[in-house]
Amino acid sequence: MNEPAAMNTAPTFRKILIANRGEIACRVIATCRRLGIATVAVYSDADRNARHVRLADEAIHIGPAAARDSYLRADVILDAARRSGAQAIHPGYGFLSENAEFADACAAAGITFIGPPASAIRAMGDKSAAKALMADAGVPLTPGYHGHQQDPGFLRGQADAIGYPVLIKASAGGGGKGMRKVERSEDFIDALASCQREASAAFGNPHVLVEKYIERPRHIEIQVFGDSHGDVVYLFERDCSVQRRHQKVLEEAPAPGMTEARRAAMGKAAVDAARAVGYVGAGTVEFIAGPDGGFWFMEMNTRLQVEHPVTEFITGTDLVEWQLRVAAGQPLPLRQEQLGIGGHAIEARLYAEDADRGFLPSTGTLRHLRLPAPSAHVRVDTGVEQGDSITPFYDPMIAKLIVWDVDRDAALARMRQALADCQVVGVTTNAGFLRRLLFTDSFAQARLDTALIEREQAALEAGTHVDEAAWPLAAVAAVASTPAAAADARDRQSPWQQQDGWRIGAAAPRVVHLQHGEQRHVLKVWTQPDGWQVQRDDQAMQQLNGTVADGLLTLQIDGQRRSVQVLPDGEQLHLFGRDGQRRFTLHDPVGESEQGVGDAGSLLAPMPGRIVATLVADGTVVKRGTPLLVLEAMKMEHTLQAPADGTVKGYRAKAGDQVGDGAVLVDFEAG
Structure with a gap:
């Protein structure tokens, strides 16, 4: 066994090019800076002013916004490395990180690829071939068909023989793309076609495999690390069971309820899998675990994972630094017996997406962005800052929030507060859903399995409703946040700036029309010297004492003190408090009556994308929520539904058409 490398001996690289973007590029830059290594960023047209570009020592333009024309251009990235004099390329995750041809091209150019050998990427890149390899290595496998025959009828026959439910999975990919659970034989062909389309778009390969779907499965992955001296260790496990559409939502380490015996068995299986392909660098071996203690190999990701920070928190390591050291030829910094688990860590992915609209990605400018303050307990990995844009070209992640504490309950409390501390205006986020x-x-x-979100759907939807006290709070916030009210606060001595509704005989109220979700109310607000009086609809009037200063509104409501930060944004009113973010819509009944109902008879594109399929014929009478068409955007398929009961009069776009944000897709007649 080799002795661990001296941690004060820096890797021999002088300059590294980072062939990625976003938070992972920023993370690699930070580690390189700490080690005294210069960095070169690459950027597309859409990322010209991105945070990773601003942080790097150098930056090189590599092409148009679309990833296929920039971040996926191996030749352009290698040319940038040569021109900059970089000795190594860090691929991050996604894009070219698991591209064996790119790893080979780096080697041919004499540039170190900071990742596993191309042979290991090839061995694990084809899930069907990897299953056969793992069987030879003695790693337990899920029952299924992993062959090359792709005829739809044949695959359905295999699924029928395996027994439903089954899981169709893209052979060449990961990240939940090209994956569908199928409950019945009659649904198999349609699910297969959707998987193959998504797999082709994301990975350029429609090949799929079919496996038995394990009921109440947990998704547990083992972090492995190998060096070029033949040593491989595992840095324990992460539980990634909380998923939506097979994409991870929350991750934590260690896995709750994990016994030492099961941890050791899974760790050994992961190390055996890595050794079977001569693995070097950071990798993740993913398993499906059953409630009876059994576990089965699912796939190996031959790269660093998005959720690696929870492993770093509980082991006290920097896995990016380990990558750099191993790529430079140094032995692993620690031996297996030197690794241990301390405390508990949880990660949440803060995305620009609308949970109330089927988790559609949300694009726009981050006009206001405040994330939790980093500390010994809270870490924030982000690739954006206030003023940056979330574009339709890449993954809509805003940040990863990672928390640590001595045990799971304490870490859970910290994560709840970290999400409540997030303030984002300009795009819709999933912060409320996560909380x-x-x-x-x-x-x-900790009753964890991959169906947790579906099982808790009622509780998750119930949480979208605001409490009764939020309505008068929002109404006062709307009145207090107007420009005139702000001027009133600056010059209270001027009678021309007073906003108290004074009239001869009686004060006049401000009338506020507010909406949150499906709820809409009319509220009247009277300004008084020590606060406000509020009446909602025809209910009794409430006296609210309080103050507003610099956007911070503090009120006494029903015997409780409530403080919120108020941020108006056009017709949207954002309230940020200890319980998270509330977004209300301010309606102008006069403007709405003038606008009429011209837009009510259409279905609009929520983002730029490509029409994959139209699902009902012209003239079809449908119920609200009926799927009408499939839009592909950000490498995922999104099903757009009927906004109300009515009739589909006709489509304005056909399969294969590219459409812009806000384009009219369907002429729809409600009623």
Whole structure:
């Protein structure tokens, strides 16, 4: 066994090019800076002013916004490395990180690829071939068909023989793309076609495999690390069971309820898998675990994972630094017996997406962005800053929030507060959904499996409703945040600036029309010297004492003190408090009556994308929520539904058409 490398001996690289973007590029830059290594960023047209470009020592333009024309251009990235004099390329994750041809091209150019050998990437890149390899290595496998025959009828026959439910999975990919659970034989062909389309778009390969779907499965992955001296260790496990459409939502380490015996068995299987392909660098071996203690190999990701920070928190390591050292030829910094687990860590992915609209990605400018302050307990990995844009070209992640504490309950409390501390204006985020998820009984009590979100759907949807006290709070916030009200606060002595509604005989109220979700109310607000009086619809009037200063509104409501930061944004009113973010819509009834109902008879594209399929014929009478068409955007298929009961009069776009944000897709007649 080799002695661990001296941690004060820096890797021999002088300059590294980072062939990625976003938070992972920023993370690699930070580690390189700490080690005294210069960095070169690459950027597309869409990322010209991105945070990773601003942080790097140098930056080189590599092409148009679309990833296929920039971040996926191996030749352009290698040319940038040569021109900059970089000795190594860090691929991050996604893009070219698991591209064996790119790894080979780096080697041919005399540039170190900071990742596993191309042979290991090839061995694990084809899931069908990897299954056969793992069987030879003695790693347990899920029952299924992993062959090359792709005839739809044949694959359905295999699924029928395996027994439903089954899982169709893209052979060449990961990240939940090209994956569908199928419950019945009659649904198989349609699910297969959707998987193959998505797999082709994301990975350029429609090949799939079919496996038995394990009921109540947990998704547990083992972090492995190998060096060029033949040593491989595992840095314990992460539980990634909380998923939506097979994409991870929350991750934590260590896995709740993991016994030492099961941890050792899974660790050994992961190390055996890595050794079977001569693995070097950071990798993740993913397993499906059953409630009876059994576990089965699912796939190996031959790169660093998005959720690696939870492993770093509980082991006290920097896995990016390990990558750099191993790529430079140094032995692993620690031996297996030197690794241990301390405390508990949880990661949440803060995305620009609308949970109330089927998790459609949200694009726009981050006009206001405040994330939790980093500390010994809270870490924030982000690739954006206030003023940056979330574009339709890449993954809509805003940040990863990672928390640590001595045990799971304490870490859970920290994550709940970290999400409440997020303030984002300009795009819709999943922060509220994540926070509601953390409060569900299943997650709080660690009853984890991949169906947790579906099982808790009622609780997650119930959380979208605001409490009764939020309405008068929002109404006062709307009145207090107007420009005139702000001027009033600056010059209270001027009678021309007073906003108290004074009239001869009686004060006049400000009338506010507010909407949150499906709820809409009319509220009247009277300004008084020590606060406000509020009446909602025809209910009794409420006296609210309080103050507003610099956007911070503090009120006494029903015997409780409530403080919120108020951020108006056009017709949207954002309230940020200890319980998270609330977004209300301010309606102008006069403007709405003038606008009429011209837009009500259409379905608009929520983002730029490509029409994959139209699902009903012209003239079809449908119910609200009926799927009407499939839009591909950000490498995922999104099903757009009927906004109300009515009739599909006709489509304005056909399969294969590219459409812009806000384009009219369907002429729809409600009623």
